Amino acid sequence: MKTENELILERLKEEFERNGYNPGLQMLDDNVWVMTVAVIPFEEKLKVAEFLPYSLDDVTLRESYLSQGKPTHIVRVVFRTNGSYSLCEYVDGTDLYFSVDQKKQEANCLV
Secondary structure: OOOHHHHHHHHHHHHHOEEEEEHHHOEEEEEEEEEEEEEEEOOOOHHHHHHOOOOOOOHHHHHHHHOOOOOOEEEEEEEEEEEOOEEOOOOEEEEEEEEEEOOOOEEEEOO
16 A cells, blocks of 8 residues: 555646656656655644645635645645757646545645
8 A cells, every 4th residue: 555645746747747848759848856855744733834835824825725625634845857969957846635535546736
């Protein structure tokens, strides 16, 4: 049985990694891969409030986010790219919110 972190990483790779650079087939899209990931439990507490996509006192925005489902994890992910021009120096990071069901072995990105 996979751990929650393994399920999250697997889903990230499925959703975002791409091997599009293949000059032999004249495919010149960039390659995209997950460079690093940090995962913490989703909690609506002051100690992690800075990682939430809403303010703890903004009821309307909170309801809007949670209407898609309640996350179990906050995931900060950094992507890298390269292509025909070589490695791109630009690194992009973002926070995503996942719902993980370990019994069903499923991880889904909510936001």
